[in-house]
Amino acid sequence: MGDQEVKLLGVWASPFSKRVEIALKMKGVSYEYAEEDLSNKSPELLKYNPVHKKVPVLLHSGRPICESLVILEYIDETWKSGPSIFPEDPCARARARFLAKFMDEKCYPDIWKIGGSKGEEEREKAIEEATEHLVTLENELRGKKFFGGDEIGLVDITANTIALWLVVVLEMVGIKFLLKDKFPVIDEWINNYLDNSIVRETLPVRQDLLAYCRSVFQCSN
Amino acid sequence: MGDQEVKLLGVWASPFSKRVEIALKMKGVSYEYAEEDLSNKSPELLKYNPVHKKVPVLLHSGRPICESLVILEYIDETWKSGPSIFPEDPCARARARFLAKFMDEKCYPDIWKIGGSKGEEEREKAIEEATEHLVTLENELRGKKFFGGDEIGLVDITANTIALWLVVVLEMVGIKFLLKDKFPVIDEWINNYLDNSIVRETLPVRQDLLAYCRSVFQCSN
Structure with missing residues (x-):
């Protein structure tokens, strides 16, 4: 085609x-x-x-x-010519699909809740919920460079939301070191992921996204 | 295996x-x-x-x-030996996956909203929302026996929620003829789907599910 x-x-x-x-x-x-x-x-x-x-x-x-x-x-x-996005083994494919769905249904809404939270209490609750999901991802990543193993795969691509959007939202609300302090494996994955030349040239510039998120959430942090 | x-x-x-x-x-x-x-x-x-x-x-x-x-x-x-659940063509597979997702994210929550609605106004609103989604499914089915074409496929299997659960919820709230009156194509699909021997022997008995839904929604309709 x-x-x-x-x-x-x-x-x-x-x-x-x-x-x-x-x-x-x-x-x-x-x-x-x-x-x-x-x-x-x-x-x-x-x-x-x-x-x-x-x-x-x-x-x-x-x-x-x-x-x-x-x-x-x-x-x-x-397009079969490039690298595979999905793993070959059906069981590994199922796990990747499960995590991609988890990313959309659980992790992404939580990121938006942190950004949109009003007041300390609401924010704390949103962070607590997100933290629970981050534990799942931290355990999933342990011992691997990427969710996809040695190379970027489906879950890495869907986890854009973690690698940049979560990072920007955490910076916006003033807790930019949460990942580094509590989720060192995810933090290292973010560095590896953003170091990929395709990812780097495709994702928005962090400062632009931060300005965008601030305008969306009307936040002056 | x-x-x-x-x-x-x-x-x-x-x-x-x-x-x-x-x-x-x-x-x-x-x-x-x-x-x-x-x-x-x-x-x-x-x-x-x-x-x-x-x-x-x-x-x-x-x-x-x-x-x-x-x-x-x-x-x-x-298990490659049995009939395929997913279509062969990537574009048709994508459409089937899209509709399966639509079934879970839009149609199923609406069915539950109808069942759980309190009072006439809330119920009317829930039915109106569900109706909008049913129009999409009615158009998708037109001219076909099953969503999968001549045989049952992914979308038919995911549409259990329509073929039995929606039907039972509509009966529970006293509008059991909604599909027959307004969505004749879906109504015919339900008959065809429930006529399949595997589907018939697998889905719950309608009266049992009705009793279950009444207990869940604490409804005396």
């Missing part, structure tokens, strides 16, 4: 859009990128994702694929 | 457990079944699904797989 027919509708500050960009680059797929304005969604976004009206949407030869985890499966199945 | 080493931790009234049972039977996999008491979870459940502590859990040669959609992927990848 021709790479020239690949288009991504995304948003620069969305960890979900960035997952798809990282996967396409890992596979060496050329693509056109269209930045969406979520306050004024494009007719293309509304046409191709009428159910959720959300980014990312991948268009391949005009056919839309929606939802970042679904798109990552599609990319791995469609 | 030996079929004799397959065990499922489930709950009879859970549409998620029933998905896994249907898939295992479709593939002709023999398995041991252990009914869980969610008010007194077994040490096995807590050991093998420490993150969510929920059913279903599939144990294969002692290795646990959690989350029903992840388990369905695992079953299809592991």
Whole structure:
């Protein structure tokens, strides 16, 4: 299938859009990128994702694929030439899918709760909940460079939310050393992950994301 | 891999457990079944699904797989002999995964909202939201016998929630003809789906589920 027919509708500050960009680059797929304005969604976004009206949407030869985890499966199945995003063994694949889902259903909402928390008590509770999930990830990573083993895989890509978005939110609320102090394995993984050239060139600049998060949460920290 | 080493931790009234049972039977996999008491979870459940502590859990040669959609992927990848649960074409696979996710994230919570709604206004709102999602499914099914085409596939199996749980909840709240009146395509699909011998022998008896839902929602309808 021709790479020239690949288009991504995304948003620069969305960890979900960035997952798809990282996967396409890992596979060496050329693509056109269209930045969406979520306050004024494009007719293309509304046409191709009428159910959720959300980014990312991948268009391949005009056919839309929606939802970042679904798109990552599609990319791995469609472009076999690059490195595999999913492990070969069915049991390891299941574990990776489980953790990717866990990232979206548990970890990401908690990050947003920390950012949006009002007052000390609410913030403490949000951090406590997030901490419980971080323990799971810390144990999962122990003894490995990446969630995917020696190379970046599905869980690493979905964990964009931890590697940058959580870090920025923690900085915003004034506890930027939480990971370094309490989760040294995750902290080391973040360094390894951000050191990857594709990840580094794809994720937003930290200061830009920090400014964005401050504006979203109307926070003056 | 030996079929004799397959065990499922489930709950009879859970549409998620029933998905896994249907898939295992479709593939002709023999398995041991252990009914869980969610008010007194077994040490096995807590050991093998420490993150969510929920059913279903599939144990294969002692290795646990959690989350029903992840388990369905695992079953299809592991037992190749039976009919495929997922479509062959990557684009069709992506659509099936999208709809399965949609079923869990949008449709199922709405069914529970209808069941748990207090008063006329709250119920009307819940039904209105569910109706919007049912329109999506009605359009998806038009011209097809099953979501999977001529045969049952991933989306049909995940749509247990529609075929029985929604039907029972609608009966419980006194609007059992909603589907027949407004969603004839879904209504016909339900008949076709429940007519499948594996589905029929696997899903709970309707009256039992109705009694269960009434007790859960403490509803005297």
